[in-house]
Amino acid sequence: MKIRLLPAAIILLVLPLVLRATVDDALSFAYEAATPYVKQGYTFREDAWGGDLGVGDQKAVTAQLFRGNGYWFCLGTDADDATLTVHVYDSKGKLAESQNWQKGRFAAVLVNPKQTGTYYAIVEVKKSSQERTPWALVYGYR
Amino acid sequence: MRITIFGIASATAPRAVVLTAAATLLATTIRVRAESAPDQIDLSKFPAAAVQDVVVPVPSEVFNVLDKLGSPNWKGELRESLGKNSGNRAQVALLLGTVIAEGFIAVEAEDSERVKEIGRDVLDLSRAVGVEKAVVSRSKAIVDKADSRDWAGARRELDGALQDVRGAMNELNDEDLAQLVSLGGWVRGTEVLTSIVQKDYKPQRAELLHQPELLNYFDRRLDGMSPRLRKSGLVAQLKTMLDEIRPLIIEGEGRKISPQSVDRIHTVTSQMVLTITSSDA
Numbered sequence: 001m002k003i004r005l006l007p008a009a010i011i012l013l014v015l016p017l018v019l020r021a022t023v024d025d026a027l028s029f030a031y032e033a034a035t036p037y038v039k040q041g042y043t044f045r046e047d048a049w050g051g052d053l054g055v056g057d058q059k060a061v062t063a064q065l066f067r068g069n070g071y072w073f074c075l076g077t078d079a080d081d082a083t084l085t086v087h088v089y090d091s092k093g094k095l096a097e098s099q100n101w102q103k104g105r106f107a108a109v110l111v112n113p114k115q116t117g118t119y120y121a122i123v124e125v126k127k128s129s130q131e132r133t134p135w136a137l138v139y140g141y142r
Numbered sequence: 143m144r145i146t147i148f149g150i151a152s153a154t155a156p157r158a159v160v161l162t163a164a165a166t167l168l169a170t171t172i173r174v175r176a177e178s179a180p181d182q183i184d185l186s187k188f189p190a191a192a193v194q195d196v197v198v199p200v201p202s203e204v205f206n207v208l209d210k211l212g213s214p215n216w217k218g219e220l221r222e223s224l225g226k227n228s229g230n231r232a233q234v235a236l237l238l239g240t241v242i243a244e245g246f247i248a249v250e251a252e253d254s255e256r257v258k259e260i261g262r263d264v265l266d267l268s269r270a271v272g273v274e275k276a277v278v279s280r281s282k283a284i285v286d287k288a289d290s291r292d293w294a295g296a297r298r299e300l301d302g303a304l305q306d307v308r309g310a311m312n313e314l315n316d317e318d319l320a321q322l323v324s325l326g327g328w329v330r331g332t333e334v335l336t337s338i339v340q341k342d343y344k345p346q347r348a349e350l351l352h353q354p355e356l357l358n359y360f361d362r363r364l365d366g367m368s369p370r371l372r373k374s375g376l377v378a379q380l381k382t383m384l385d386e387i388r389p390l391i392i393e394g395e396g397r398k399i400s401p402q403s404v405d406r407i408h409t410v411t412s413q414m415v416l417t418i419t420s421s422d423a
Contacts, residue, residue, distance in 0.1 A: 043297060046305040047197045060188045062196040064356045067349060068207035087179035091355075095181045117393070118196070118355035120185060141203050 022078060023050040027136035029076025033106040034138055037072045042140035044074075050136035053125045060120045061137060063088075065113040069141045073121050075107045077135045082128035084135055091118045196359045198324045200301050201246040201331035204350050209250070211347055214338045216251035220244070224263050225419025227270050232376050235319040236418045238267040238307060239326020245284065245300045247334055249293050257288035257296055264303050268310075271319060276310035277303050318371050321363045325380060328360070329414050336408035340401075348399040351391045351407060357384055379417060383410050 027048055034044050049061040065071055075086040086107045090096045096119060099110035111119065125133045208214050224244060225237050241263050248256035261284030268277045280303040287296035304327065308320040332351070339347045361384050364377055371377050387410060390403040 043202070043294065043301075045197065045200065046298075046302045049194050049197065051194070057192075058188070059192055059194060060185070061194040062355055062359075064196055064199050064353050066199070066204055066207050067346065068210050069203060085179070089183055089185065091185075093183045093185045095179055095183075097179075100179070115393070116349045116352045118353075120188075120193075122179075122183070139197075141206060 022134040023052070023136055025078035026050060026076055026134040027138070029078055029105055030074050030136040030138045031076070033074035033076050033108050034072065034140055037074070037108075037140055037142075040142070042070075042072055042142045044138055044140035048136055048138045049121075049123075050134070052132040052134045053123070054132055055125050055128050058122055058124045059135075060122050063119045063121060063139065065111060065116065065119045066141075067113045067116045069113070071111045071113070071139055071141050073109050073111065073137060073139045075123060075135060075137045077105045077125075077128075077133055079128050079130050079133045080105060082130070082133045083126040084133070085124050085126055086121055086137065088119055088121045090115070091120075196356055198328060198356065198359075200297075200304065201243045201327065201334070202249070202297050202301075204331060204335050205246060205250050207350060208335070208338055208347065211344065212342060214250075214341075216247060217253065219247055219334045219337055220251055220253065220256060221419075223419070224260070227267060228420075229270075230376075231271055231319060232322055232371060232374055233418065234267055234270045235311075235322035236326035236329075236376065238264065238271070239304075239323040239328070240330040240415060240418055241267060242300055242304050242307075242323075243327040243330035243334075245303075246297065246331070249296045249300070252291070252293060254288040254291055258285045261285040261288065261299075264307075268307055271311070271316075272314065273307055273310035276306045280306055318367045321360075321367070322377075325360055325363075326418060328356070329380075329383070329411050329418070333408065333411040333415050336404050336411060339404045340408055343401045343404065345398045348401075348404055349393060351399050351404070352393040353391060354388075357388050357391065360384055361388075376417065379414060383414050386410050 027050060038044060051059060053059055073086055073088060075084050077084055082105055084105065084107050085102055086109055087095065087100065088097045088109050088111045096111055097109040098112050101108055121137060123135055123137060221244060224241050227234055227237065241260055245257060245260040248260055261281045264277060265274060265281035268274045280299055283299040284296060284303065287299055308323055311320040335350055364381050367377060387407050390407055391399060393399060
């Protein structure tokens with residue numbers, strides 16, 4: 001019994017490490033997407049959101065935004081055939097972005113908040129050959 | 143650098159080394175406008191498991207707006223003393239948060255000596271809670287950026303120090319302490335925000351206090367702390383403070399945050415900072 005449980009136990013121990021590695025890779029791509037905005041003077045946070053999603057799944061990430069700042073949210077994945085999107089909504093569910101673009105594993109939106117408060121970035125995996133696609137989302141302000 | 147995976151602050155991520163190549167790649171990429179998103183969604187359809195917690199803003203996100211709305215006297219907002227380490231780990235974590243927040247104020251004030259002092263203090267306090275290794279290079283970088291008066295760089299390093307400290311605490315299974323670092327920073331940042339708004343009240347400045355989900359997040363985190371910590375005087379005081387602030391920061395439907403509310407929030411956050419920074423906390 002113990003022998004049968006051992007492989008499962010190893011998988012359980014190793015899985016978070018593998019997931020962490022791929023999300024860390026996704027984070028690298030999210031920062032790639034942010035690079036042009038760093039050059040425009042946006043300060044990107046070291047804190048970030050991340051995880052993995054199946055095709056068609058969505059995740060809402062919560063952000064506190066301040067009127068007067070502009071924010072770029074940049075999304076990335078290390079899955080090279082994946083298509084991801086991100087869109088930002090205010091606390092009443094109204095689309096709040098003023099620009100967006102999507103290019104394969106990268107996507108980004110610009111938000112100039114009309115009010116200070118809670119906003120939600122909706123991350124979605126549109127297409128991917130992987131069962132679970134790692135993603136990471138970073139934001140910068142100016 | 144901390145990243146939140148499944149709502150659990152955990153991993154320490156290496157910085158990508160491909161940024162330069164990426165800049166070139168993206169500069170030459172024809173951007174494709176994303177397919178149109180619905181103008182309205184029903185946020186209540188997102189189950190709790192499909193929502194990730196808020197990333198706690200750093201003080202400079204608020205200070206950046208205050209700078210656009212006027213010219214605050216940042217030097218006048220600096221504290222004379224950064225506070226004393228009582229040896230109580232919860233107090234040290236909160237104090238560390240207030241000291242990093244002080245670093246952001248010192249950067250706004252362009253006070254290089256103060257920023258350098260804070261860089262060293264961050265290292266001392268991190269040593270006191272066993273996460274010194276995580277911030278050695280950050281501490282040095284803060285001092286170096288202050289020496290070269292690279293204020294944008296100093297801001298980045300302070301943010302990085304915050305994430306590194308919290309990441310190291312999470313790796314030591316000290317998630318509660320990591321949350322207290324964030325809370326300490328938020329309390330000190332809010333004390334300064336209210337101080338500036340008090341001096342020249344404008345509704346748009348007061349609106350910066352409208353942070354309902356952030357307060358709920360802190361509240362949930364305090365509720366989830368170990369029974370020992372929840373019973374401690376500091377955490378109990380933080381709960382009381384949040385309970386008092388929450389009804390004062392509601393905005394919308396014609397309601398604005400009043401000067402009286404700003405005064406009250408300043409009073410309770412100042413009292414909390416005093417408690418955190420005193421050696422008998």
